Amino acid sequence: MREKLYQSMIELTNGRWTSSIIKGFAKSKISKMIIPSYIKYFDITIQEMCKDVKDFTTLHEFFIRNVKKDSRPIYQSSKGIISPVDAKVEIFGDITLDGVFHVKGKSYTLQDMLGSEKLANDYAHGKYIVLYLSPAEYHRIHAPVDGDVVRQYMLGKKSYPVNKWGLQYGKNTISGNYRLLTELQMQNEKKCFSIKVGAMFVNSIELTNRSNEWIKGEEVGYFSFGSTVVLLFEEDSMEFASTIEEGRFIQMGELIANML
Numbered sequence: 001m002r003e004k005l006y007q008s009m010i011e012l013t014n015g016r017w018t019s020s021i022i023k024g025f026a027k028s029k030i031s032k033m034i035i036p037s038y039i040k041y042f043d044i045t046i047q048e049m050c051k052d053v054k055d056f057t058t059l060h061e062f063f064i065r066n067v068k069k070d071s072r073p074i075y076q077s078s079k080g081i082i083s084p085v086d087a088k089v090e091i092f093g094d095i096t097l098d099g100v101f102h103v104k105g106k107s108y109t110l111q112d113m114l115g116s117e118k119l120a121n122d123y124a125h126g127k128y129i130v131l132y133l134s135p136a137e138y139h140r141i142h143a144p145v146d147g148d149v150v151r152q153y154m155l156g157k158k159s160y161p162v163n164k165w166g167l168q169y170g171k172n173t174i175s176g177n178y179r180l181l182t183e184l185q186m187q188n189e190k191k192c193f194s195i196k197v198g199a200m201f202v203n204s205i206e207l208t209n210r211s212n213e214w215i216k217g218e219e220v221g222y223f224s225f226g227s228t229v230v231l232l233f234e235e236d237s238m239e240f241a242s243t244i245e246e247g248r249f250i251q252m253g254e255l256i257a258n259m260l
């Protein structure tokens with residue numbers, strides 16, 4: 001019953017008008033007034049920011065803020081795969097032979113996630129990790145590995161929230177939300193997917209790098225509002241670092257896995 005009620009509420013409110021109102025306010029000059037309370041509520045570290053709080057002109061500008069480079073060191077080993085974002089490790093593990101993975105008790109299929117049976121077959125028996133960004137986090141997205149862009153495309157329309165309630169009660173939250181998918185050829189000749197998943201109301205995923213080559217640690221885009229990144233890896237392409245565990249918060253640049 002709770003699941004159906006939650007889904008109905010989101011379906012009624014998650015549309016163009018509500019999205020436009022939220023985006024409009026966040027980009028308005030008046031939204032600057034709530035930045036101090038936003039920082040206090042989410043306990044955001046201001047020392048790592050590239051400019052003073054008073055210099056942000058809108059809440060949106062603050063939300064997509066940059067941080068000082070030395071605050072996010074990049075793990076340098078050539079075999080290392082890094083976290084592309086500041087996020088909580090929601091879950092990680094193995095994809096089944098028939099292309100199924102699980103998040104918060106819900107089953108997702110690679111075919112729904114990738115929109116292609118052929119691509120789904122390529123990643124069956126591979127591995128996945130789900131990284132959740134709260135509204136407090138640094139929302140710039142970076143390259144997890146050095147790699148060549150094989151393909152890049154968009155899927156989905158509306159977006160359910162991607163917090164724990166959205167993942168538990170939402171309708172196909174990860175595989176149904178608006179999402180931007182980028183497949184990369186890694187240095188070990190294996191492939192991975194970096195999937196940027198839109199959040200509630202605002203499907204704003206902005207690309208800042210449209211080149212055909214990604215360099216580990218470089219910025220490739222940003223989210224407007226909290227969201228999620230899903231990384232998929234082909235079978236026998238990598239192994240997770242021993243330091244990765246569910247619920248752990250990691251920063252962009254930290255090691256999450258090593259290529260085989």
